[in-house]
Amino acid sequence: MRSLVATYGRGLTALFCGLALIWLLGLIVLPQLFMLERSLWWQEQPAEAFALTKRIDDLYNEVSLLEFDRRAAEGEEVAQLEARIAAKRAEIAELEAVEVAPVRVYGLANYVKMSGLHFWIFVKTIFYAMLVTLLALVVCYPIAFAAAQLASPANAALLLLGLVVPYAINELLRVYAWLMILDYQGVINSFLAWLGLVDFEKRTWVPFLEYPGAVFVAMVYAYVLFMVFPMYNTMETLDRNQLEAARDLGASTWRTHWRVVIPHARPGIAVGCIMTFMLSAGSFAVPQIISRGTGGDWFSQLIYRQFFESFNWNVGAAYAFTLLLACIVFIFLVMRLAGVGIRDIAK
Amino acid sequence: MRGQNVELVDVAMRFGAFTAVHPTDLVVEAGEFFSILGPSGCGKTTILRMVSGFLEPSQGEIRIGGTPMRGIPPNRRPTALIFQNLALFPLMPVWENVAFGLEARGVDKPTRRARAEELLRLVALEGQGHKRPSELSGGQRQRVAIARALAVEPAVLLLDEPLSALDLKLRQHMRTELRAIQRRVGITFIYITHDQGEALTMSDRIAVMSQGRVEQVDTPDRLYAAPATAFVATFVGENNLVRGRITRAENGLALADTPLGPLRAANPHGLAAGAEAMLFVRPERLQLGPANGIDNRLAGTIARRALEGPYLHLAVATAAGTELLVHATNRGGLDAWQVGAPVEVGFAAEEAMALPTGPLAADA
Secondary structure, eight states, X not given: OHHXXXXXXXXXXXXXXXXXXXXXXXXXXXXXXXXXXXXXXXXXXXXXXXXXXXXXXXXXXXXXXXXXXXXXXXXXXXHHHHHHHHHHHHHHHHHHHHOOOOEEEESSHHHHOOOHHHHHHHHHHHHHHHHHHHHHHHHHHHHHHIIIIISOHHHHHHHHHHHHGGGGSOHHHHHHHHHHHHSTTSHHHHHHHHTTSOOTTTTOOOOGGGSHHHHHHHHHHHHHHHHHHHHHHHHHTSOHHHHHHHHHTTOOHHHHIIIIIHHHHHHHHHHHHHHHHHHHHTOOHHHHHHHTTSSOOOXXXXXXXXXXXXXXXXXXXXXXXXXXXXXXHHHHHHHHHHTOOHHHHHO | OXXXXXXXXXXXXXXXXXXXXXXXXXXXXXXXXXXXXXXXXXXXXXXXHHHHTSSOXXXXXXXXXXXXXXXXXXXXXXXXXXXTTOOOOTTSOXXXXXXXXXXXXXXXXXXXXHHXXXXXXXXXXXXXXXXXXXXSOHHHHHHHHHHXXXXXXXXXXXXXXXXXXXXXXXXXXXXXXHHXXXXXXXXXXXXXXXXXXXXXXXXXXXXXXXXXXEEEEEOHHHHHHSOSSHHHHHHSSOOEEEEEEEEEEETTXXXXXXXXXXXXXXXXXXXXXXXXXXXXXXXXXXXXXXXXXXXXXEEEEEEEEEEETTEEEEEEEXXXXXXXXXXXXXXXXXXXXXXXXEEEEEEOGGGEEEEEOOOOGGGO
């Protein structure tokens, strides 16, 4: 802090710290607290009271309909409609006088009332996200290694540029591209049809989109960079002489990687895994677009439904928090496995 | 462990249009401490990498212990390489570093551990096996690298300027150490260096390289006393150079016409009269003061002087404008040798040497 003041002066330092604070509070802490609070209560009403509230809601709907009709009405119809509206309003006022407002009850019920099916989807999502992470790791490790150690600087730059260019395109478009490739009458099936292996007329196409693998492929493609770059960054700092030394001492390629490259790149591998896992576990667009309901839901889709289809923000917030907790547990697990601390990751 | 000889038969290395090593024949005897000495970019590291297997020569054949090495990868050659920056594995404890080669050969852990401890004793690092390389000093890390290379029982140890990162004191100490280790294990050492002091003090034989060519292969004594080319004469040790033309050549001696007047010198290459020549004479072979019966005598004044305790270094400016370096032993009477004082300098014909003109070390 003192060095900041010394470098930038009081004014700028206050500005930096203030902005950082606003960012922390406004975009991270407060929304999370709000969600946490939401997830910890629900509304309760006795059955009769609920029926009453429902009746009031229905009456309001009817009133709006009648008002709509009245605007189009002419002649004596107008007076007729106005009379009906007044009657309804009177009924509403009467009912509202005895209405019992729902009570807000605090507790952990939102967290424990997940149905068996939802819990299964939750477990499956975590498992799939791990699988995506593993796949991305397997795909990216050789790429990162080649770019960092084997390729000439010019080729490495080209390789990395090739990896970055697709990211200039919107994520949704990238996912749609996979949709076109994997669709029932998509690129692959068309090719198979051309080979005479499938027949569109008889609908004997391969239903790629119905397999979880389709979502995996699209996700690996969507998040590959988040795996490659942290790994590339650590591998690039590996002294090439270490590789030659290992080889000179008789180590096979496998042993050189296991004993020299991987231990060195561990922080990068951990960061790549964490990022890919978080992104895929929380990804909404990829499973939504790719499976379009033909495959099983991911947990992120369930959360979306709780919020915007059931309008049950309380359960939705609880689901979201459960996913967040699972991700945090995963982070610590990976850090433990890789034997790296927060400091290594921050690097 | 037993050393094996290394033979280079017509070996050359080209990278595109650039020739790093011109066709070279070289034999390193089994159990020899052999240095390859030359300025940076002379091709010495290329030779080392070809012997270790990281580079395949563009032409010619490398044999180790008589076995041709073409197509054999580094991990299957009877060589071990010590890198300039040592390339120890920083995340492994010292003993695992030392035992890495054994691990790669599938030796079980207790045996590896015991062998590592043995090797650490050989390099005087007993009981340091559990430390990380970063916890050791520069000299200790050096010895770990040597132990690690020796663990695979190589017939030939290749060293790529491993002392260059150390400070002077430690470097001088490690020279003796390296030499002692080599005597103890008896294997062939090929040592790459640009430091002539290192090469002269440690080696049985030295190959001096310049611009991809081996200029001379000889013992340190012979290399210093009888350099074969102008490059070697100027690269190994200090030398005074006088350019001239041979006017007479007989009985292994030559008389040359030089800006300093006619000078006599040994003529090992048998240069004929009329040939351009470079005359070399070592600063410590020049005698100060008047002396009778000496072949070559020159007069000048002392331009600079530096007293180094037992030695006195003088720069003598001659009438022709050439400066001669003189290293004299301090025998007292220093007052006579002050800057500006006139001196006479002389040397016997055998002390100087007429060599064909050629590139000098300063040009490389």
